[in-house]
Amino acid sequence: MTIDVSEIPAGAHLINGQWLQTGEVAVSSNPARPSQPVGEYSSGDASVASDAVGAALDTKVSWRDAGFKQRAAILERAAVLFEERADELAAILTLEEGKTLGESRGEAMASAETCRYQAAIIKMSSESIYPSAKPGETIRTLRAPLGVVGVITPWNFPVLIPVWKIAPALAAGNTVVWKPASNTPLVAVAVAKVFQDAGVPAGALNLVLGPGSMGNSLVADDRVDGVTFTGSVPVGFSIRDTVTARNGRVQLELGGHNPSIVFDDADLDYAVPMVVNGAMGSTGQKCTATRRIIAVGDVYDELVDRLGAAVRELRVGDGLDPETAIGPIVSTRARAEVAEGLDKAKAQGAEVVATASIPDTSDCYFAPTLLTGTTDLDIWTEEVFGPISTVVRVDSEDEAFALANDTVFGLSASVFTNDLWRIDRAVNELEAGLVKINAPTTGSELHVPFGGEKQSSGHAAREQGDTAHDFFTRTRSVYINPGRPRP
Numbered sequence: 001m002t003i004d005v006s007e008i009p010a011g012a013h014l015i016n017g018q019w020l021q022t023g024e025v026a027v028s029s030n031p032a033r034p035s036q037p038v039g040e041y042s043s044g045d046a047s048v049a050s051d052a053v054g055a056a057l058d059t060k061v062s063w064r065d066a067g068f069k070q071r072a073a074i075l076e077r078a079a080v081l082f083e084e085r086a087d088e089l090a091a092i093l094t095l096e097e098g099k100t101l102g103e104s105r106g107e108a109m110a111s112a113e114t115c116r117y118q119a120a121i122i123k124m125s126s127e128s129i130y131p132s133a134k135p136g137e138t139i140r141t142l143r144a145p146l147g148v149v150g151v152i153t154p155w156n157f158p159v160l161i162p163v164w165k166i167a168p169a170l171a172a173g174n175t176v177v178w179k180p181a182s183n184t185p186l187v188a189v190a191v192a193k194v195f196q197d198a199g200v201p202a203g204a205l206n207l208v209l210g211p212g213s214m215g216n217s218l219v220a221d222d223r224v225d226g227v228t229f230t231g232s233v234p235v236g237f238s239i240r241d242t243v244t245a246r247n248g249r250v251q252l253e254l255g256g257h258n259p260s261i262v263f264d265d266a267d268l269d270y271a272v273p274m275v276v277n278g279a280m281g282s283t284g285q286k287c288t289a290t291r292r293i294i295a296v297g298d299v300y301d302e303l304v305d306r307l308g309a310a311v312r313e314l315r316v317g318d319g320l321d322p323e324t325a326i327g328p329i330v331s332t333r334a335r336a337e338v339a340e341g342l343d344k345a346k347a348q349g350a351e352v353v354a355t356a357s358i359p360d361t362s363d364c365y366f367a368p369t370l371l372t373g374t375t376d377l378d379i380w381t382e383e384v385f386g387p388i389s390t391v392v393r394v395d396s397e398d399e400a401f402a403l404a405n406d407t408v409f410g411l412s413a414s415v416f417t418n419d420l421w422r423i424d425r426a427v428n429e430l431e432a433g434l435v436k437i438n439a440p441t442t443g444s445e446l447h448v449p450f451g452g453e454k455q456s457s458g459h460a461a462r463e464q465g466d467t468a469h470d471f472f473t474r475t476r477s478v479y480i481n482p483g484r485p486r487p
């Protein structure tokens with residue numbers, strides 16, 4: 001597929017309804033075609049973020065008072081636009097991030113579903129009525145918006161992750177300042193344009209493009225009532241410390257080191273493609289990707305053989321090519337980190353079972369790699385954000401569950417078995433926010449709460465589903481007394 005990059009709009013900040021090109025000119029690159037930049041954008045600084053917070057603050061009363069019906073109608077229009085522009089959004093996403101067009105289009109369509117679902121949810125009451133000890137008095141709870149919300153998002157799902165934060169934030173009556181990742185600024189502009197064209201008024205959604213330091217100034221701004229963040233553990237923890245120090249509210253979605261346990265009774269025809277997809281899909285650049293494969297007992301040899309054969313067959317290439325299954329890694333810097341993780345694993349004794357072949361047209365390609373080894377490998381405990389997965393053998397069910405939980409992370413975990421007792425054990429014992437039975441660790445439905453345990457998430461309410469509004473609202477208890485004795 002050929003895309004005319006000259007048709008992609010120049011990246012600008014959206015502040016108070018105006019597209020502003022303030023700051024240095026920066027270039028957004030295509031990891032599959034380094035010689036063909038995707039386009040230019042304006043990279044701002046703390047003053048740009050501050051202006052955006054000012055616009056959000058000035059709009060917060062009018063957006064709150066617009067009422068749920070108007071806000072829901074706007075999100076419903078955004079859903080239609082995400083569907084109508086799915087091909088355009090997918091093209092920009094694939095050019096900037098590298099994932100396949102099918103994966104990119106899926107993000108646009110899931111964004112439409114998210115907007116529609118969050119528009120519906122806001123029409124349902126989340127309030128309660130309580131009896132009062134005083135005659136004539138009514139007590140009810142009210143869900144008030146937080147106010148101004150900072151949204152900081154990563155490059156790996158640059159359309160869907162922002163939308164699953166922005167849609168419930170706007171629906172609940174908050175105004176938003178969004179800082180997307182520097183690897184994917186132009187698709188962020190296209191997403192913000194969807195919301196603007198759907199009717200989100202000036203100042204209710206503001207987009208600022210710039211480096212992490214700009215994000216840092218946004219989270220430090222005490223006019224920002226809450227911050228929702230997805231990304232790395234160190235940045236997430238530093239945001240948590242900054243926001244909680246000024247008593248703001250913070251929501252974190254961080255890393256994972258997700259296990260799939262494969263038992264000897266599993267149907268390998270079914271399990272192997274799922275495990276490979278969970279490990280290598282989206283080039284392994286998912287927080288829910290399967291990093292650890294735990295083979296229980298005698299299934300080990302056949303499982304390793306079959307996983308290896310499936311990995312060798314993966315077709316790596318330009319995401320614009322419809323034959324491609326696995327795109328490049330997002331940047332040369334990110335690829336270098338993944339390569340370093342693999343080199344270290346090999347130096348520590350990991351054995352490479354299989355790799356896929358890669359094109360030589362870009363330095364961002366990285367061969368999906370299946371390793372075997374022991375739990376002493378650093379890669380068995382540390383997240384390497386790319387298409388590498390390691391198989392370890394254990395001899396008992398007890399060992400398998402203990403090993404699955406032996407991690408600082410707790411985002412997703414899966415088991416492959418047909419034994420109902422093992423399934424019961426997985427449901428009750430796996431320490432993860434997402435537990436999948438006979439399914440990959442990746443993938444989630446948008447009407448269901450999403451988030452992790454341990455270091456994978458903060459302590460705030462879950463994202464997505466009917467829990468999404470919990471983070472973006474404050475509960476107020478309201479006592480309504482008639483004000484005079486019964487006549």
Ligand code: NDP
Nearest residue numbers: 153154180181182211212215216231232235254255287385
């Ligand atoms: P980061 O955590 O550095 O970036 C995520 C977002 O935070 C980006 O918008 C980034 O901006 C911004 N940011 C960076 N520094 C700050 C700061 N001090 N204050 C506020 N915002 C900041 O992730 P990376 O993109 O650098 O990826 C690094 C690693 O993070 C990956 O290797 C992976 O392990 C993990 N990761 C996890 C993801 C997940 O889904 N949980 C998604 C992506 C990455 P900018 O892009 O401008 O630096």
